[in-house]
Amino acid sequence: MTRIPDMTSDCANCAALCCIALAFDEGEDFAMDKPAGLPCPNLDSELGCQHYGHLEAEGFRGCVLYECHGAGQRVTQEVFGGQTWRENPAITGPMIEAFSTMRRIHDGIELLTVSERLDLPDSYEAEREALLALYAPEADWTEESLAAFAQSDAPRRLAAFLPRLREFV
Numbered sequence: 415m416t417r418i419p420d421m422t423s424d425c426a427n428c429a430a431l432c433c434i435a436l437a438f439d440e441g442e443d444f445a446m447d448k449p450a451g452l453p454c455p456n457l458d459s460e461l462g463c464q465h466y467g468h469l470e471a472e473g474f475r476g477c478v479l480y481e482c483h484g485a486g487q488r489v490t491q492e493v494f495g496g497q498t499w500r501e502n503p504a505i506t507g508p509m510i511e512a513f514s515t516m517r518r519i520h521d522g523i524e525l526l527t528v529s530e531r532l533d534l535p536d537s538y539e540a541e542r543e544a545l546l547a548l549y550a551p552e553a554d555w556t557e558e559s560l561a562a563f564a565q566s567d568a569p570r571r572l573a574a575f576l577p578r579l580r581e582f583v
């Protein structure tokens with residue numbers, strides 16, 4: 415059994431994970447440098463963005479373009495029970511790690527669900543479904559299951575599988 419999660423970002427239910435986890439470089443899309451793992455100085459006390467609604471005008475077009483495909487709120491709510499790294503700094507590293515793995519999982523789910531539309535031979539379809547079962551299990555993700563997923567052969571299997579679909583596109 416698989417469970418396809420909500421793949422649309424819901425910032426109201428996320429602990430601003432993209433605003434702490436990701437690095438950006440000053441340039442066309444970002445008005446300043448920010449290293450990975452440090453909170454953006456534009457975050458307000460409620461983990462909202464001080465530039466919300468006028469990010470492009472402030473030089474943060476990259477933030478407008480970024481889409482986590484639902485990974486952020488899922489890590490915050492499903493894996494960490496609605497906690498935030500600001501309330502509980504001890505979970506900062508684990509949340510960032512979980513967000514990194516969940517982003518890869520949600521990207522994988524997107525690719526595997528889109529490829530359902532292809533006219534695949536049975537053996538390919540079996541592998542697509544087997545991979546989807548690994549990427550979109552029925553059970554909730556936990557820190558432990560995300561860490562186990564990251565160490566498993568699922569990402570390698572997906573990376574090997576996707577290029578083989580080109581002939582059916």
Ligand code: SF4
Nearest residue numbers: 433454456457463477
């Ligand atoms: S500028 Fe706003 S949206 Fe962009 S990373 Fe900083 S706090 Fe987040």
